[in-house]
Every structure is written in C-alpha cells, then in structure tokens.
Amino acid sequence: MAISKTLTTAELLALEKKYCSFGDTVHYLDPPKVFVNCEGSYLYDERGTPYLDLQMWYSAASFGYRNSRLNEALKRQLDRLPQLACQYLHAEKVEVAARIAQYCEKRFGVKGRVHFNVGGSQAIEDSLKIVRNYTGKSLMFAFMGGYHGRTLGASAITSSYRYRRRYGHFGDRAQFVFFPYCFRCLYGLRRETCNLYCEDQFEKLFASEYHSVWDPKVQAAEYGAFYIEPVQGTGGYVIPPKEYFVRLKETCEKHKILLVDDEIQMGIYRTGKFWGIENFGVVPDIIVFGKALTNGLNPLSGIWAREELITPELFPPGSTHSTFSSNTLGTAVALETLKMLEEEDYQKLVNEKGAYLLAGLRGLQQRHREVIGDVDGLGLALRVEVCKEDGITPDRELADRIFAEGLKGNLEAGGRKYGLVLDVGGYYKNVFTLSPSFAITREEMDLALELLDQLFRRCRAQ
Ligand SMILES: Cc1ncc(COP(=O)(O)O)c(C=O)c1O
Numbered sequence: 001m002a003i004s005k006t007l008t009t010a011e012l013l014a015l016e017k018k019y020c021s022f023g024d025t026v027h028y029l030d031p032p033k034v035f036v037n038c039e040g041s042y043l044y045d046e047r048g049t050p051y052l053d054l055q056m057w058y059s060a061a062s063f064g065y066r067n068s069r070l071n072e073a074l075k076r077q078l079d080r081l082p083q084l085a086c087q088y089l090h091a092e093k094v095e096v097a098a099r100i101a102q103y104c105e106k107r108f109g110v111k112g113r114v115h116f117n118v119g120g121s122q123a124i125e126d127s128l129k130i131v132r133n134y135t136g137k138s139l140m141f142a143f144m145g146g147y148h149g150r151t152l153g154a155s156a157i158t159s160s161y162r163y164r165r166r167y168g169h170f171g172d173r174a175q176f177v178f179f180p181y182c183f184r185c186l187y188g189l190r191r192e193t194c195n196l197y198c199e200d201q202f203e204k205l206f207a208s209e210y211h212s213v214w215d216p217k218v219q220a221a222e223y224g225a226f227y228i229e230p231v232q233g234t235g236g237y238v239i240p241p242k243e244y245f246v247r248l249k250e251t252c253e254k255h256k257i258l259l260v261d262d263e264i265q266m267g268i269y270r271t272g273k274f275w276g277i278e279n280f281g282v283v284p285d286i287i288v289f290g291k292a293l294t295n296g297l298n299p300l301s302g303i304w305a306r307e308e309l310i311t312p313e314l315f316p317p318g319s320t321h322s323t324f325s326s327n328t329l330g331t332a333v334a335l336e337t338l339k340m341l342e343e344e345d346y347q348k349l350v351n352e353k354g355a356y357l358l359a360g361l362r363g364l365q366q367r368h369r370e371v372i373g374d375v376d377g378l379g380l381a382l383r384v385e386v387c388k389e390d391g392i393t394p395d396r397e398l399a400d401r402i403f404a405e406g407l408k409g410n411l412e413a414g415g416r417k418y419g420l421v422l423d424v425g426g427y428y429k430n431v432f433t434l435s436p437s438f439a440i441t442r443e444e445m446d447l448a449l450e451l452l453d454q455l456f457r458r459c460r461a462q
Contacts, residue, residue, distance in 0.1 A: 121149025
C-alpha cells in the first residue's frame with residue numbers, strides 16, 4: 001500500500017528501522033503504527049480507516065485535530081511574521097504573557113510574569129533555574145509517580161529510575177514522596193478514615209534534623225521547591241483527595257519550600273479548569289505549561305512565576321534562552337487559543353462531557369468488573385485501571401493487548417471499521433489514561449464506549 005507518492009508502508013518501516021534512532025517511544029509497539037491523516041477526534045491510516053483517538057497526543061491536541069480556527073491563526077502568522085529572533089518583540093508574545101499573568105492575578109490574587117520556551121521539559125528546566133536562583137538550593141521534592149520530562153534536569157525530578165538508569169549519577173535527584181494514590185494506598189489505609197496520613201508522614205520529615213531535610217537551628221530546608229502535578233499524568237491520571245494540596249502547601253510554606261505546579265498535561269482545561277490546581281484550592285508559586293496551549297501545532301511552553309521570584313533584577317536578560325523560545329508561530333496560535341477560551345464556557349463544556357464519559361466508563365466497569373479495578377475522572381482526564389480478577393493486582397498484559405488490538409483498525413461499529421487510540425500509563429503500566437478532544441461529540445463518546453467494550457471482550461477471551 002502506497003503511503004506517500006514514493007513509499008509503501010513496508011518500505012517506510014524498513015527505512016525507519018535502518019535510519020531512525022529507536023531512542024524515542026515509537027518502538028513501544030512492533031511494528032510501529034503509521035498514520036497519514038487526522039481530523040477532529042480521528043487519526044486515519046493509509047487505508048482511510050478512522051481511529052477514534054482517546055489520548056489526543058497526551059492532551060496536546062485538546063481542541064481537536066486540524067482545528068480550523070487554530071490552523072487559520074497559524075496560517076495567518078505564516079504569511080505575515082513567521083520568523084523572528086527572540087531578542088526582538090512581536091505583539092503575540094506580549095499578549096499571551098499578559099493574558100496568562102492577568103488570569104493568574106485575577107484567579108489567585110498574585111502578580112507575576114511569564115517566560116516562554118519550546119517544550120515542556122525545557123520549561124521545567126527554566127523553572128528549576130528560577131527556584132535555584134531564588135532559593136540558592138538545587139534539591140527538590142517531587143512525587144513518586146510524577147513525570148516532568150526527559151531532559152537531564154527534568155529527569156532528576158521524575159521518579160522513574162528507568163529514565164535515569166543509563167545516564168550516570170544524578171547529584172540533584174529529587175527526594176521522592178508518596179503521592180496520595182488512594183486506590184493503591186501504600187500504607188494500606190482507606191480514604192474515608194485515613195485523615196491524609198501520607199501528608200502527615202511528609203510533615204514529620206521536618207520534626208527533627210535527623211530526618212535529613214531540615215535544620216531547626218536556622219529554620220532552613222535543604223530543598224528549594226516541591227514539584228507537583230495536580231493530577232498525575234504519566235503516573236496514570238491519579239486524582240488526589242480534594243484537601244490534600246491544601247495540607248501540602250501549608251507544610252511547604254511553613255518550611256519555606258516553594259510549590260511548583262506542573263500543568264503541562266493537565267493545564268488548559270483538561271481537568272475542567274484553566275489550571276488543574278484550581279480544583280484544589282491552593283496558589284502555587286510557579287506554574288509550568290505547554291502542550292495544549294497551541295493544540296500541538298507549533299510548540300510553545302512556558303512558566304508563570306510570582307513577581308518576587310522573577311523580577312528583572314533577580315532574573316535579568318540572558319538568564320535563560322532558546323533560539324525558538326517565544327516563536328511567532330507558537331505565540332500566534334496560543335493567543336488564538338486564549339481568545340477562544342474566553343468566548344466559550346470551557347469549564348461547563350469539559351465538565352459536562354467528562355461527566356457523561358465517566359458515567360459510561362462506570363457502566364463499562366460494571367460489565368467487566370472482574371478486570372477493571374478502578375475508574376475515575378476529573379473533567380476530561382479519565383482513568384481506567386486494568387486489574388486481575390482479584391480487582392487489585394495490575395494486569396499489564398491485558399492492558400497491552402487491548403492497546404495493541406485497538407491499533408489494528410479492525411473493530412466494527414455501525415457497519416464500519418474502526419481503530420481505537422489509547423495511551424497506557426500508570427505506576428504498573430496498566431492504566432488507560434483517557435484525554436479525548438474537548439470537541440468530542442456524544443455520538444463519538446458512545447462509539448468510544450462501544451469500541452472499548454469490544455476490545456475488553458475480545459482481549460479477555462484471548
Ligand atoms: C506533566 C508533564 N510534565 C512535563 C512533560 C514534558 O513535556 P515535553 O514532553 O513537552 O518535554 C510532560 C509530557 O508528557 C508532562 O506530562
């Protein structure tokens with residue numbers, strides 16, 4: 001089957017095998033899957049088979065593939081000012097920064113500034129610089145199950161040892177703390193009665209200098225900041241109890257530890273609020289964003305930091321830089337995204353669709369209660385945790401089979417062939433992390449539930 005004017009799929013895969021690095025995530029599936037087209041909630045293979053996408057580029061394409069309004073913004077900028085060195089100014093950069101800072105001021109009552117970069121990990125690096133510069137400390141707290149990217153600095157605060165193992169010693173490796181993953185409480189407690197015991201344990205670290213993080217004589221911590229995701233993304237869309245971050249923030253504040261909120265995956269309404277942290281009633285010191293701000297069109301990431309941390313005196317020109325950091329194409333799309341968000345009630349839209357899909361997933365859990373241990377969701381960030389028949393032992397093999405089977409493109413509904421695009425995450429790689437397009441329709445959600453049901457039935461029987 002011809003995949004481009006010159007190459008068949010087989011030829012493309014042979015070339016890829018020979019000339020492309022395997023170092024990215026492509027070869028998680030063998031053979032890698034090739035897509036040639038996309039529209040709305042669908043990816044299309046070379047045969048024209050639609051694959052309903054429930055992960056939307058890990059939430060980067062939240063507003064739907066080839067969103068016409070955002071694509072037009074990109075095209076307009078392409079025809080006007082497609083390139084400009086970051087040392088000069090263009091209007092879109094300033095407007096995006098102002099809108100984000102004004103939103104944070106209105107929402108949190110805190111003044112701040114925005115700094116741009118091009119990818120999530122790079123923005124995390126910039127946030128680390130801000131923390132180190134302000135506190136003079138290079139060590140951070142972060143959560144087990146947290147993911148902040150794969151540059152060296154971001155890997156040092158990402159819990160998975162797999163991402164660090166081959167790269168020598170990480171002297172600035174974070175101190176990793178248990179996340180309130182209540183379905184698998186590491187203390188074996190129940191949410192209804194635990195009174196956030198896990199947060200108590202974190203707080204106890206500061207009770208004595210011998211617990212290794214705090215010098216009571218001078219009232220100083222060895223750690224500059226605590227890096228959090230409001231809902232763990234790669235960790236399996238784990239939603240913490242509502243009150244958890246309030247307690248954590250109190251502990252951090254008491255010990256002069258900054259709170260850095262990584263919103264790269266959950267920000268821009270994925271959880272039904274502009275920032276995911278708005279669901280939890282705390283004000284972070286720094287917010288890191290990326291992905292959906294440009295719908296994945298031209299990468300743009302950045303940080304918002306409280307004024308005190310990022311004053312021009314403290315963080316002067318040249319403190320950090322990338323050639324592409326506030327690129328004109330990315331900022332033009334980001335501006336259009338922000339305008340779009342102001343014109344429609346995304347909070348309502350995302351929460352309504354999320355509630356519908358969550359109810360459907362709970363129905364799916366009823367039908368497959370032997371193998372779906374947990375279903376949960378916040379806005380349109382939803383999780384389906386695949387377990388063995390005891391309801392708790394992770395079943396990675398079944399999750400992998402379902403994932404691979406969905407990509408075969410041979411499911412059937414309404415007399416038509418479909419595929420289903422899923423993402424597998426979680427501490428045990430047994431969780432479907434669902435982040436569908438915000439533009440997904442009821443019919444598409446019904447189709448998603450039907451295709452998931454078919455996949456569970458087919459793969460359980462294998
Ligand atoms: C929460 C979070 N932080 C950081 C990153 C890294 O972003 P990027 O892949 O753009 O470097 C990701 C990417 O998935 C993420 O989900």
